[in-house]
Amino acid sequence: MLFSGTKVSDLSKASIIIILAGFLTLGASFYFFFELADEVLEKEKFAVDQWAIDVMASISSPALDQLWGWITEAGSVTVITVLSVLLLIYLLFFSPFSRWVGIYFIVNMIGISALTKGLKLLFERQRPEVLETYDGTGFSFPSGHSSGSMVFYGFLIYLVVISRLNKGWKWLINSLLGLLILLVGLSRVYLGVHYFTDILAGFLFGVAWLMICIAALEVTLWNQRRRNASKESSAAANTQA
Secondary structure, three states: OOOOOOHHHHHHHHHHHHHHHHHHHHHHHHHHHHHHHHHHHOOOOOOHHHHHHHHOOOOOOOOHHHHHHHHHHOOHHHHHHHHHHHHHHHHHHHHOHHHHHHHHHHHHHHHHHHHHHHHHHHHHOOOOOOOHOOOOOOOOOOOHHHHHHHHHHHHHHHHHHOOOOOOHHHHHHHHHHHHHHHHHHHHHOOOOOOOHHHHHHHHHHHHHHHHHHHHHHHHHHHHHHHHHHHHHHHHHHHHOO
């Protein structure tokens, strides 16, 4: 069994914090997502959606149109797919991390893609505007750019956290990645292809799925460390004998 012979003391402090934070974030994200989803199913209109549309319209300009168009590409299927393949190659063949990290990264990315598509078909919410130029086709809820960016760049944040970089670099890199996630979401509202609540739902569902994958990965690594320690103990005992 997965937890057979496993002790909490086998976990590193970072792992304990990640798992606890993951479960807390998971619970909160699912709660707010389903509250929002219930309103969408009932075809409710949200004041915040119209407010966001009005704000973005008030600051619209050709220069910003181009800037937000570039930003939104960071969450596109093409960019995320290419970056995911490159990261997977690194994780499986060149990184100091366990191969399990690469495997759970695959689960993370394929899972969010399938789940987001399923949710879009379930809710069938129409977009505020259909723009093929910015991948603004199909159903609107939840935002695939937002959920995809959250799980991909969020996984990068996790990798930075468990890396051996010094704290200063970790804070800088993760702050930039976090800002990029938020900007990708906002770009969808600015470009008029999503409601603000689509973005919020994408972020909530994305972070929930991300936390599930990271928590499962941490438990798997925990179990792997336990098995390795057991093998080393047995080998040492045989050597002494």
